[in-house]
Amino acid sequence: MLENDDVCMDGEANVGRVRMSETSSKKPEWRWSMYADAPGTVPRSFEFQGKVDTKEQAKAAVEEAYSHFVAATPEARAYWQKSCAELKARTERFEKRGQRGREKV
Numbered sequence: 001m002l003e004n005d006d007v008c009m010d011g012e013a014n015v016g017r018v019r020m021s022e023t024s025s026k027k028p029e030w031r032w033s034m035y036a037d038a039p040g041t042v043p044r045s046f047e048f049q050g051k052v053d054t055k056e057q058a059k060a061a062v063e064e065a066y067s068h069f070v071a072a073t074p075e076a077r078a079y080w081q082k083s084c085a086e087l088k089a090r091t092e093r094f095e096k097r098g099q100r101g102r103e104k105v
Contacts, residue, residue: 006055008034008062010077013084015069016062018055030058034065036080040073 004020016034033049046068052058070077 004055006059008059008066010036010066011081012088013081015066015080018058018062020055021051029053030055032058032061034062034069036066036069036076038069038073038076038079038083041069041076042072045072 006018007014008016008018013036015036016032018030018032020028021031022028029051030053031049031051035048046065047061048065048069050061052061069080
């Protein structure tokens with residue numbers, strides 16, 4: 001992972017991202033996004049992406065947005081963690097299938 005690009009985690013669950021955006025006309029800014037989702041949550045009911053001056057502020061913003069997400073419905077965190085675990089397992093199975101296919105060639 002690059003120094004100016006980071007993933008925010010809750011255990012094994014990927015909940016957000018922070019990254020530095022640089023343009024020649026402006027000073028660097030940190031963009032952040034929190035993308036956890038679950039039935040019963042309304043993402044637009046709280047801020048879930050934005051721009052700030054530092055990486056620490058961006059990580060804090062993801063953490064705050066995630067806390068709103070978790071508070072939105074009692075099962076939100078468990079649902080998101082389960083979804084991430086299932087995606088990881090599917091990805092690993094897919095990668096193993098791809099490796100076996102390459103070995104046969």
